[in-house]
Amino acid sequence: MKFGKTFASVCCLAFAAAACSTSGGGGATTAASSEKVLTLAAAGQGPAKAAVAAFEKANPGVTVKTIYTEDDASYQQQIRTQLSSGTAPDVFRMWPGGGNTMAVRDLGKDGMLMDLSGEAWAGGLSADLKSVTTDPAGRVVAVPVTIGAIGAVWNDQALATSGLSKPTTWPQVLRFCADAKAKGVVAFALGLKSAWVTQLVPYALTASLVYGPSPDFTRRQLDGKATFAGSAWKQALEKYVEMRDKGCFNDSPNGVGYDEQMQMFGQGKALGVVHVLSAVQSALEYAPNGTTFSMTPFPATDNAEATYVPVSVGIVYGVNAKAKNPALAKKFMEFLASPEGQTLYATASGSSPALSNSSFKADALQRPVIDAVAAKRSTLYPDQSWPSPKVQQEHLTSIQELFNGTVDVPTVLSRMDAAFAAK
Numbered sequence: 001m002k003f004g005k006t007f008a009s010v011c012c013l014a015f016a017a018a019a020c021s022t023s024g025g026g027g028a029t030t031a032a033s034s035e036k037v038l039t040l041a042a043a044g045q046g047p048a049k050a051a052v053a054a055f056e057k058a059n060p061g062v063t064v065k066t067i068y069t070e071d072d073a074s075y076q077q078q079i080r081t082q083l084s085s086g087t088a089p090d091v092f093r094m095w096p097g098g099g100n101t102m103a104v105r106d107l108g109k110d111g112m113l114m115d116l117s118g119e120a121w122a123g124g125l126s127a128d129l130k131s132v133t134t135d136p137a138g139r140v141v142a143v144p145v146t147i148g149a150i151g152a153v154w155n156d157q158a159l160a161t162s163g164l165s166k167p168t169t170w171p172q173v174l175r176f177c178a179d180a181k182a183k184g185v186v187a188f189a190l191g192l193k194s195a196w197v198t199q200l201v202p203y204a205l206t207a208s209l210v211y212g213p214s215p216d217f218t219r220r221q222l223d224g225k226a227t228f229a230g231s232a233w234k235q236a237l238e239k240y241v242e243m244r245d246k247g248c249f250n251d252s253p254n255g256v257g258y259d260e261q262m263q264m265f266g267q268g269k270a271l272g273v274v275h276v277l278s279a280v281q282s283a284l285e286y287a288p289n290g291t292t293f294s295m296t297p298f299p300a301t302d303n304a305e306a307t308y309v310p311v312s313v314g315i316v317y318g319v320n321a322k323a324k325n326p327a328l329a330k331k332f333m334e335f336l337a338s339p340e341g342q343t344l345y346a347t348a349s350g351s352s353p354a355l356s357n358s359s360f361k362a363d364a365l366q367r368p369v370i371d372a373v374a375a376k377r378s379t380l381y382p383d384q385s386w387p388s389p390k391v392q393q394e395h396l397t398s399i400q401e402l403f404n405g406t407v408d409v410p411t412v413l414s415r416m417d418a419a420f421a422a423k
Contacts, residue, residue: 035325035328036062036328037063037064037065037325037328038062038063038064038065038090038091038325038332039064039065039067039089039090039324039325040066040067040091040092040332041066041068041069041079041088041089041091041093042066042068042069042092042093043068043069043070043072043076043093044068044315044349046348047278047281047315047349048066048068048345049066049068050344050345050348051341051344051345054335054341054344055335058335062328064332065089067089072196073195073196075093075102076100076101079092079102080101080102083107083112083320086322088112090319090323090324090326090328091317091318091319091323091332091333092318092320093315093316094107094316094317096132096133096144096312096313096314096316097131097132097312097313097384097385098383098385098388098389099381099383099384099386099389099391099392100393104133104134104318105135106388106389107318108134108135108136108137108139109135109136111321112320113135113141113142113319114141114318114319114320114321114326114329116139116140116142116318116330116333117139117140119140119334119337120334121143121333121337121355122143124355125140129144129313129354132144133313133316141318141319142317142318143316143317143318143336144313144315144316144355145314145316145345145346146278146313146314146315146345146346146349146351146354147346147352147353147354148276148277148278148311148312148351149276149295149309149310149311149312149369149372149378150200150203150207150275150276150277150298150309151204151295151296151297151298151310151368151369152166152272152273152274152297152298153272153273153274153275153277153280153293153295153365154166154271154272154294154295154296155265155266155268155270155271155272155291156291156292156293156294157268157288157291157292158268158269158270158271159271159272161268162179162183164179164180164271167299168296168299168304168307169299169303169304170239170299170301172299173248173298173299174243174246174248177246177247178246178247180271181247185268185270185271186249186250186270186271187247187248187271187272188243188248188249188270188271188274189249189250189256189261189262189265189269189270189272189273190249190250190261190273191256191257191260191262192254192256192399192400192403193253193254193255193257194257194258195396195400196258196396197258197275198395198396198399199383199392199399200274200275201240201243201274201298202233202236202240202395203381203382204274204300204310205235205236205240205298206233206300207300207307207309208299208300208301208306208308209235209236209301210231210232210233212308212379213232215379217231218382218385227413227417228417228420229410229413229414233416234410234413236300237409237413238409239300240399240402241402244403250264250270253403254403254404258279261273262282262283262285263286265279265283265286266282266284266285266286266287266291267288268287268288268291277365277366278314278351280350281348281349281350292364293365294365295365295366295369296368297309297377307377308372308378308379309369309372309373309377309378309379310378310379310380310381311369311373311378312384313354314349314351314354315345315351317332317336319333337355339355339357342354342355342357342360343360346360347360350365351366352366352369352370383395387420387423388419388422388423390419390422390423391416394416394418394419395419398411398415398416399412
């Protein structure tokens with residue numbers, strides 16, 4: 001959902017309003033032949049940069065010209081514009097399933113992705129992985145790279161200093177917030193100025209309140225038999241507001257962006273965040289040496305055994321249907337699907353690999369995710385099954401307004417129902 005920054009000079013001219021710079025994946029590029037040059041874009045520099053370096057090392061003479069963008073929304077707009085104008089890179093990071101304009105189904109529907117169904121790795125994808133990497137015509141158009149999750153992520157040293165324990169039930173969450181506030185520390189850092197962050201707490205809560213107990217909820221919505229407003233989505237958003245009102249978050253979350261949120265968390269000014277696990281990589285940039293992080297499922301009920309974890313394919317890559325170097329692009333896809341590529345990318349992004357392999361060792365962040373999946377206490381991110389990006393866009397905007405106090409929970413849910421019905 002977020003990361004790095006580097007633009008080729010031509011992109012700087014096209015998007016002058018965005019901060020950009022030029023970078024190759026390594027080595028000089030002036031003498032490289034076109035057959036040995038691959039262009040790549042990613043919303044996130046660290047993990048992609050590590051993958052690019054490994055790919056270049058394994059393929060002497062190959063140069064990967066990279067484009068990195070810090071903000072997800074800017075990235076989505078920029079790559080979409082480039083795809084429409086015929087100036088997009090050969091390979092780019094996308095989002096799995098549906099839910100936004102740079103998601104697999106939306107790009108596939110518009111004919112912007114190369115059919116990868118014939119690649120060897122594509123034949124081994126499970127039904128679940130295929131469900132978020134295929135276009136509306138059923139063609140595999142993306143390689144799944146990581147498995148992401150949303151949960152309570154903790155700064156271990158800050159938590160130990162506070163003397164508080166990780167909550168495992170909803171009443172314990174509220175007590176934890178009160179105790180943290182009494183100690184002069186923020187319980188959960190929140191940065192709603194970055195719109196994509198607004199969805200994370202609701203996704204964590206609805207995993208246990210909606211999608212865990214009713215895994216067919218979205219299907220019933222599509223059949224006209226369920227609505228956001230008439231479901232436990234209402235309780236989830238009411239709990240979100242209750243957390244705000246009980247002082248669980250830093251002051252003025254709508255004025256705090258993702259980077260400031262991660263700075264607060266990394267430096268231990270906040271004990272935790274409810275976030276995607278890969279956010280730890282950003283927090284580490286601000287954390288003192290030796291800082292460690294862990295994760296626990298974020299509770300929404302009085303019963304710890306009823307807590308579900310939102311788990312989903314996190315990062316996927318696709319190939320431009322009009323790629324200038326399709327052969328090299330497919331070779332990079334093959335690398336990302338390999339055990340080396342999967343382990344490298346997952347480790348660098350603080351995630352688990354989408355394609356399991358014996359070389360990956362789960363840590364304190366990933367083990368609870370793997371355990372939740374094994375115990376059948378996991379759900380998909382809801383937006384990946386929503387019928388169009390309109391629902392997520394309405395959700396993000398409305399949550400910001402909810403925290404401003406300009407709308408109430410019923411209004412947010414009615415807006416989301418209207419967006420869902422509009423498809």
